[in-house]
Amino acid sequence: MVIVGERIRRRRKELGLTLRELGKRAGVSAGFLSRLENGQISPSLDTLQAIATALDVPMFYFLNSALPQPVVRAGERRRLTFPDSRIGYELLTPELNAQMMAVLIHVEPGGRRITPPLSKPNEQWMYVLRGRMEINVDGNIYTLDEGDAIYYNGNLLREFACIGDQDLYIICCIIPPAL
Structure with a gap:
């Protein structure tokens, strides 16, 4: 889940949020977010949804993706x-x-x-x-x-x-x- 953590960090910083601010919006602790961003833990489905909602992105935003192609194999x-x-x-x-x-x-x-x-x-x-x-x-x-x-x-x-x-x-x- 390192990619997920990196994407969360990138989006949080794009929005200018601290770990504490994002944690408050998502209902998790700043410590949890720090461990998640550093790839030390994996979120549950509900937690990832709450973080995505707090960052105003769909859950799939956190997955690594190449340039979009019209066909999805x-x-x-x-x-x-x-x-x-x-x-x-x-x-x-x-x-x-x-x-x-x-x-x-x-x-x-x-x-x-x-x-x-x-x-x-x-x-x-x-x-x-x-x-x-x-x-x-x-x-x-x-x-x-x-x-x-x-x-x-x-x-x-x-x-x-x-x-x-x-x-x-x-x-x-x-x-x-x-x-």
Whole structure:
């Protein structure tokens, strides 16, 4: 996670924030951020999301990337995996400065993602490729099966989960990028 730490440091300095200021915004200690920036520890999914929100960037910003190409090859996707959460993300779009971001989300059975409020409004669309999911949008619970899709205001997403015993694969499009 050295690359992640370096990217966090670079973005923090671009914004002129101290470790303490960023920590306050993200809900973590300055010491934690220092160890993270120096590659000594790895963040959880929720912590990385909180830091990304505090720095006003999508989580994928922290991954090393080459110059964008129009084609994103299956074996060359930027990935974020968090074994403790049973959820993994793969970026399907080549650059983060675009108006839209598409992500392949893989959720193992029993995996659940509780989403914190995002820093800016966005629109989101999810399509279930395989598996079965439960999604909470503004207190409304929906069950989606393979082939189902849902469109919603991203700020109203509360959580989603893989239900059943089969892995869940979702394509999620976000406008503007905010994951």
